[in-house]
Amino acid sequence: MTATPTRSAPIRSTPVRSVAICVCSYERPASLSRCLASLERLATPALADEAVRIVVVDNSPSRSAAETVAIHAAASRFRVTGVHEPAKGLSRARNAAIAAVRAGGEDAFAFIDDDEVATPGWLAALLATLERTGEPAAVGPVHPIFEERPPEWALRGGFFADVDPDGALHAREGRTNNVIIRRAALDEAGIGFDPVYDELGGEDTALFRALAAKGWRIAVAPDAIVHEWVPARRVALAWLARRWYRTGGLEARTHALPYGSPAGRATALARGLARIGAGGALAAGTALAGGWRDPSRLVHRLFTIARGGGLVASVVGRESREYATPRIEATPTRQEDATG
Known part of the structure; x- marks a missing residue:
């Protein structure tokens, strides 16, 4: 995301005086x-x-x-709006949230997932980063809270966190x-979430890659923690492999060449086979070098292989539709109740 910004100066310099926090x-x-x-805290x-x-x-x-x-609305210190979007899909839900923000006229909007909790300084840190950088958007780190103590490889590898490198701007x-x-910046860009990703997931990656092509850069707000x-x-490992396989299909869809075109399929096949080969070779080398002592190193190689598999599968239109039948929440555990 290093292209020269094309946004107008007024949008960059306009202070944020109101914000909507969106939860799908x-x-x-x-x-x-x-x-x-x-959010109340x-x-x-x-x-x-x-x-x-x-x-x-x-x-x-339902x-x-x-x-x-x-x-929550009856007791909240903030105004609360409920929106019903019965047509299932991640992009549809997020577009419904944006429509509500446009109707309300807030200067900015934030997204947080319904299985996340915000730290008290989260929103303030996001807003401060917008004001300091003048960029159209800012993202913060996401750290995991495990329901049960995870194996050491999961902790060491950081596979369940979304964190940009230290010092990244x-x-x-x-x-x-x-x-x-x-x-206003999103309105100017004229881009929304594409419904083609409703069941695939990755709608956010696709959106921001399209915005990057318009010159957007996304600032990092390291203190905006959820x-x-x-x-x-x-x-x-099976869950991670499915997730990484899906990212391969997403890479094929968001590539510069049209998805499903002869050139797009050829490129996806070549990139996928290269990743599978490189991932396999790296996994073998890691194992021979004693990587079995730190399984997280081998799991990192699985990422390369699984993503390559997703690219190859995209050639024949076989993508992972992770959200076609989303899992319904089970009865909360005692630990869940304690964190609420």
Whole structure:
């Protein structure tokens, strides 16, 4: 994301006087309640409470979030808006949130996931980064909270965190699990979330790559920390492999060459085979060099192989539709209750 910005100066210099915090939710009322509770603890010295609005998009046909939103709205220090988007899909839900922000007229909007909790300084750090850098958007780090003690390889490898390198001024990729965006800048860009990613996931990566082509750079806000709840079922090689396989298909879709075209398929095949070969060779070399003593090193090689597999599979249109049948939240554990 190093292209020369093409945004107008007024957008860059306009102060943010109001903000909407957007949370998209599907059949996870307990997680949503925990997320909303964390927002009540926000410290917002630069904004009065009435300048902050919480927008919850309920993406389930059953309106699973309705009761949670109503209870929270009755006691919240902020204004709370519930939006029902019955057509299931990540892009549809996020576009519904943006539409609500446009209707409300807030200067900026932030996204946080319904399985995350914000630290008290989260929003203030995002806003300060926008003001300091003048960039159209800023992202913060996401650190995991594991439901159960994970194996050492998962902790050592950092596979469940979204964190930019120390000292980075701009993010490698934009992401919607911890981001703030100037509404006027997005309006000017004329780009939204593409519904083609509703079931695939990666709608945020696709959006920010399209915005990068328009000159956007995404600032890093290292102090804008959120924590993501990680269920025990995710802490498994199979889950990681599926996630990384999906990123290969996403890479094929967001490449400069048209997805599914002869040139696009040839490029995806070549890149995928190269990754599989390189990943396999690196895994063998790591094992021979004693990598088995630190399994996280071998798991990193799995990332390269799985992503290559996703690229190769994209050649015949076989993509991982991770969100076609999203998992419905189970009954909260005692530990979940304690964190709420």
